[in-house]
Amino acid sequence: MKKSFIKIFQEENFIGAGVVKTNLWSIMVFLLIVVFGLFYMNQSVRNDYTQVKEAANLQIQLQTLENALVDQETGQRGYLLTRDISFLEPFDRGSMYYQVAASELMDRLENYPEYIDQTRKLIDTGTTWKVRYGDKQVHEAMTGHQVTSEELLSGKKQFDSFRQQQDMLFKKFEDLRNRLRAEMLRNITLTLVGMGTMFVLFQCIMLYFIQRGLRRITIPIVQLDKAVSSYANGNISAELPAYSSSNEIGRLIHTFEDMRLEMQKDQRLLGYTYQMINTLNQAKSVQHVYQETLMGIWNIIECERISIITQNADRSFTIKSSIYHGVIDHKEVSLGGEQKDVHELLEGGFSMIHEDWNVYRPTGSVTDYLHEQGIRSSMHIILRKEARVVGVLNLMSPEQNHFSIQQKNRVEKLAPMIVTAIENARETDKIQRLAMRDGLTGLWNRRYFDESLHHLMTRVVTADTERHLLSLILLDVDHFKSFNDNWGHQEGDLVLKHLGRVLNDYCRPGDLTVRYGGEEFAVLLPDTSLSEARSVAERLRKLIELESPSRKYAVTASFGVAEWDGYQLGEELVHAADEALYQAKDEGRNRVCCYNPKSADQATEAG
The missing domain is CATH 1.20.120.1730 (Four Helix Bundle (Hemerythrin (Met), subunit A))
Known part of the structure; x- marks a missing residue:
């Protein structure tokens, strides 16, 4: 008592x-x-x-x-x-x-x-x-x-x-x-x-x-009633009355405040979700889909790192894109020992949460590095729509038991939309790639050449390391008009296909082969000096001459090679290679000439 x-x-x-x-x-x-x-x-x-x-x-x-x-x-x-x-x-x-x-x-x-x-x-x-x-x-x-x-x-x-x-x-x-x-x-x-x-x-x-005591009881109840009524009308920004007592009214107001904050959080997450869905529907490339997916999930689920893993043609898995503290990185990283865990996850067919990496975590070089960086829990969502699986979405946190079943269910509901966006983007990329291919030779067309040249130059300029090399080869079929005149246009098309096959088969991996226009072709060589590009051009010249598509004639080509000096515009680099090409033609065709800035300056002065 x-x-x-x-x-x-x-x-x-x-x-x-x-x-x-x-x-x-x-x-x-x-x-x-x-x-x-x-x-x-x-x-x-x-x-x-x-x-x-x-x-x-x-x-x-x-x-x-x-x-x-x-x-x-x-x-x-x-x-x-x-x-x-x-x-x-x-x-x-x-x-x-x-x-x-x-x-x-x-x-x-x-x-x-x-x-x-x-x-x-x-x-x-x-x-x-x-x-x-x-x-x-x-x-x-x-x-x-x-x-x-x-x-x-x-x-x-x-x-x-x-x-x-x-x-x-x-x-x-x-x-x-x-x-x-x-x-x-x-x-x-x-x-x-x-x-x-x-x-x-x-x-x-x-x-x-x-x-006064009765007013302390009735006024908060009236204010609470107004606030709850506004919530029913969709206005969850209305503030609840300030009430510090721990009685039933205080606990009720505290409960409604938690509900209001949860509703605001859900509304915010719903906004991020709608924004993510909208941006995914407007994504123009697979990389853009990866970026919008990572940013959308970053806004919806609080964590430190997110990455997207997809399967390659050889059935190996690669991290395609990742986000760390809000910064997107599109650098691809091949998985090591984690390949087995990804296979088991996909075969099991269920998304998983690893609550404590000190107890269990995927094994491999990537996860070892992440563990050293402080990651202690992760959530792995299978990107699946019906029976189609495109990869795994990985969320990581430095806190143990950070992820909840509710969060897993929320992201799983978004997985089919992400899969649809990736598939649509892949189809779009495929269509765009087809649109950027030459229908006769199968090589890239002039439009793709311009975009790639701009991209490579931008990459070189913005790189933090030492300056990257970039060279360009322009080649032109010698006396191509005679093929059309003597043997018809079909034979001319055969000659063009022959050059396209040689370039496609014998250029180095990473080189970009292009039908520049008519009987003119181009090869972009990243990380390649002028002397190396000259050697590539000479090898291609010999292959073109040796592997003629018909015994009735021999096909030769003239080559012009130029190296980017790090300051030229794209048009200036093409112009330099074109001058070298004209030099090869002037000197008798079926040869390789390199652009010399000094001789070009002397020719300009003489002119």
């Missing part, structure tokens, strides 16, 4: 705890006020009553003083009249009582100094009567002398003076008593009025705090 009572004052763990606490405090304060008021009134009444009683005792002592003097006067008179000695007994007793009463009366007047002089005078008057008349006349009578009438009259006059003074003093004591009684009644009235006023004031204060 005691613990429950203390708990009410320490916590607000139920609705109305504040009101209950206010009432309890009010009762305690009210009891304190009542106890204090009663104590004060008791002390005040006791003090006032003591003073009233003291005034009454003054009257009693004054009356005792008078009675003692009356006893003396009665005994004196009886003895004078009868000479009976028994009358001296009240005389002596009255004398003794008079002294005692006078002493007590003076003692009681210490608190009332204003009455001391008048009282002392009264006592002296009585004492004078006893000495001058009472004792003297009794002594004279005892010695046989006759007391004269004048002496009796003088004694009577002294005694009457005493009684007059006593009456006046008694009246004053009566007035004092009445005044003290009136003050006592007034103090009692003021105390009761003060207690009543404090009670009324206390009730007003208590009602104020009770009303």
Whole structure:
């Protein structure tokens, strides 16, 4: 019981705890006020009553003083009249009582100094009567002398003076008593009025705090109702009331606040999801799909790294793109020992969460490196739509048990859309690649050449390492018009196909072979110097001449080779190779010539 009572004052763990606490405090304060008021009134009444009683005792002592003097006067008179000695007994007793009463009366007047002089005078008057008349006349009578009438009259006059003074003093004591009684009644009235006023004031204060406590209950409920109504209308930005108590209302508001934050999070994730779906539908290439997928998942799921793994033609797996702290990297990374884990994941057909890499993780060089970089948990989502699987989406975090089943389910629902986007992008890339192929020779066309040349030059310029080399070969079929004129256009097409096959079969991996236009062809050679490009051109020249498509004629070609100096525009590099090609033709065809900037400058000066 005691613990429950203390708990009410320490916590607000139920609705109305504040009101209950206010009432309890009010009762305690009210009891304190009542106890204090009663104590004060008791002390005040006791003090006032003591003073009233003291005034009454003054009257009693004054009356005792008078009675003692009356006893003396009665005994004196009886003895004078009868000479009976028994009358001296009240005389002596009255004398003794008079002294005692006078002493007590003076003692009681210490608190009332204003009455001391008048009282002392009264006592002296009585004492004078006893000495001058009472004792003297009794002594004279005892010695046989006759007391004269004048002496009796003088004694009577002294005694009457005493009684007059006593009456006046008694009246004053009566007035004092009445005044003290009136003050006592007034103090009692003021105390009761003060207690009543404090009670009324206390009730007003208590009602104020009770009303305030009720408002603390009702206002948050009204505000909560408005906020929840706005949530029902789709406006989840409405703020909930600030409420710090831990009772049912506080817990309810806290629950709704968690719901509001969760709804805002879901709305934000839904926005990112719609944005991701929209960008995936507009993606123009597979690489663009990878980029938008990584950015979309990065916004939806909080993690450190995300990567996309797809299967190559040889059934090996490669990381195609990844994102780390929001930065996209399209560099392809071949998997090592992780190949087995990916195969097992795809064969199992279920996405997985590895909650703690210290307990279990995929084995291989890539995962070893990631573990050294602090990765401690991962989630692997199979990119699948119906029976079609295109790869695995990997999410990694430095925290153990970071990923949840809810997150896995959310990403799994996006997997079919990602697969569709990848397939569509692959088809688009395929169509674009077909559109950039020459229909006769199967080589790349002029459009693809221009884009590739621009890409290679941009790559070289923006590279952080030392400058990359880039060379260009332009070749032209010698006397091609004669093939069309002598043997017809079909034979001319056969010659062009022959050059396309030679270039496609014998150029190095990484070289870009292009039908530049008509009977003119081009070969882009990344990371290749001028001398190396010349050797490639010479080898191609010999192959073209040796492998003629017909015994009726021999096919030859003239070659022009130029190296990019790192500052030229694409058109300038093509122009340099074209000049070298014209030089080869001028020197008799079926040869390779390299562009020499110095000789070109001299020719310009001579011209």
